[in-house]
Amino acid sequence: MKFTLIKGHYYVVGYSPDGDSIKFKADNPQLWNTFETENRAKLEENLAEDNGIIMLRLQGIDAFETHYSPETPMSPKDLKAVTSKSLKKPEPGGHKQPKRIAIEATNVFLRYLGVESATWKTWGKNPWVNKIILKRDSGIVEIKDKYADAIPGYIITNDVEKNGRPIAWAFVGTPDVEDGMILTTDQFQKGVEASANYFLLKQGVVYPYFFMTLPAKLRQKMVEAAQIAVRDAAQQIEQLNGQPVPDTFSNLWLYDKAVNGIEIDELKHITDDYGIYPYLFRKIVKHWYATQMQRYWDALRKGDDAAVNYDLRVDFAKFFDAGNPYVFVISDQDFVRLDEILVIERNKLTLTKYPFDIVFLS
Secondary structure (H helix, E strand, C coil): CEEEEEEEEEECCCCCCECCEEEEEECCHHHHHCCCCCCHHHHHHHHHHCCCEEEEEECCEECCCCCECCCCCCCCHHHCCCCCCCCCCCCCCCECCCHHHHHHHHHHHHHHCCEEEEEEEEECCEEEEEEEEEEECCEEEEECCCCCCCEEEEEEEEEECCCCCEEEEEEECCCCCCCCCEEEHHHHHCCHHHCHHHHHHHHCCCEECEECCCCHHHHHHHHHHHHHHHHHHHHHHHHHCCCCCCCCCCCHHHCECHHHCEECCECHHHHHHCECCHHHHHHHHHHHHHHHHHHHHHHHHHCCCCCCCCCCECCCCCCCCCCCCEEEECCCCEEEEHHHCEEEECCEEEECCCHHHEEECC
């Protein structure tokens, strides 16, 4: 597999970076044309929106969700033309995981880029960075104006995801190599440890999130980073000697409950109370929303315009009906269905393999 190195600059002020995505502009925009992708049309659309500044999706990691809204399921055929003036349709909402860890992941990423601190503003549900304190070669500077930060860096990429975001490995600084340099997997694996992706995993502020398109040699590097974070968390728990985990501790493996089993009665258990693998979080929220939509459709069929009793309880019945994909378990070197490693007993959910041991096929 081959990768393209693209030099450019990161932009923070006026945008909403998080633990696994950030804005970037290539010094040479023509380099976006050097690799093949099925999602080129969406990439081109994104590049045209903001003078070439585009959102990156970091490879191999997944940060806590800060505003997840599942897609509305397609209406059943018998209800496509059925409407109601008084029956309220359930809203997918913007569901978030425990805020503190999500914020810490963003802060760790920004510190990697040299941002000492960031001040945020919010309009409605949309937060953005209003000001940063940035470490430059000339010293510490305060930046308030959009486009004025332009933090030097480079990415290594070879594909674009369905929303038109380049799937990238992010690095800070300017390398003394040719812009647009092509790297093989063997050449690239030596530099993985310098990436923000590896750094964030090692710090324990993001989860590993692997797909089959990630070469095994690069994936193994990321597995090692995640295992370091897991070991650090275990040592911290041992040192606490049964005491509650202080709020100042940011390693998410201190808070993850799924690998030991987590009881989920209401949605707030995963939005407010417990840390959980973001993939599972999204799947649970999507299932919950589908359940609410089913109540809505049932009411439409009955012609009942009374208020539907939507609630935040999670019913895991038929949880895998909407999808039970095959995944590859690294330690077993085997393909299994998701329900073979994700055990559900009534309202208790247990992920029997660590996320760094799981590779999704698509």
